[in-house]
Amino acid sequence: MRKLKLQELNRLSTEAFKEAEKLPIAIVLDNIRSMHNVGSIFRTADAFRCENIYLCGITAQPPHRDITKTALGADRSVQWQYYKKTTDAITDLKSRGYHIIGVEQTSSSVQLQSLNVPQKPIALIFGNEIDGIDTEVLELCDAWVEIPQAGTKHSLNVSVAAGIVLWHFASPRLSAVL
């Protein structure tokens, strides 16, 4: 047993990533405050070959030193777009056939391990660190999902929650692109 070197991991170059087949998973960030969280989500989106990140409202956009510091350059591989209004991003995604899933604890949420999604591209919405997803945005979702939790705190860190939810949806599909 020995640790693998970077060159043994068969990672893509940034150029190869841009050309490569992506998983049909879009990420929508609704007013994320922390650039650490934005950078970390870029890094996860890169690892799971997600097709697009929609940065909305107050969510910061690359290039920015504090995003790159956490993204470690994944802000240059993963495609992204900025929308001033999150609802406009959702409306666009809906018109292009995406199934819209809000990651939020609501009266209609399904637990992550129990959510069934149709065979179409999905968009996963993650909300502000304090306020979660805006109510107006939540009302546009086709489904709501929550990560079951058994502790003292309201929720997980948003970049950790994004990692878990993206892993859940990406892992069964990753072998097709690896």
Next chain:
Amino acid sequence: MRKLKLQELNRLSTEAFKEAEKLPIAIVLDNIRSMHNVGSIFRTADAFRCENIYLCGITAQPPHRDITKTALGADRSVQWQYYKKTTDAITDLKSRGYHIIGVEQTSSSVQLQSLNVPQKPIALIFGNEIDGIDTEVLELCDAWVEIPQAGTKHSLNVSVAAGIVLWHFASPRLSAVL
């Protein structure tokens, strides 16, 4: 559909958490540099009712403002211990019957979704942000697991990786304590 209020989520008080049944999952942090990552892992360990965090080497210990800022107080609910040497923590865990799993990309790693674990308590080791798990520590592990990745970067952020791996092992067991 409406967002749930904190009091509707049935979260535990810190006191109730300490008394509550935990999942038999220990977390070992081998020289984690960032207090943001330590705090975030405390918050995840709280959500998934993990029994203990072993903070080793240069990993910072609570109470510390920068840990609490990210842990949001989960550093007061989840039990933790400090070991100067990570190998001492592993030796102790082994003597108490834990199955030791290093989260690292090695020549012997199994992909997360394919790892079979025995019916005994598990300890999950997470390594330094740059260097990963120390080789001496890796050699003490019973198994090595990696999260399959299809992007440009070497690895995920360690608190995101911890979230995914903890979710993987905790989610089938959470219903027993919820």
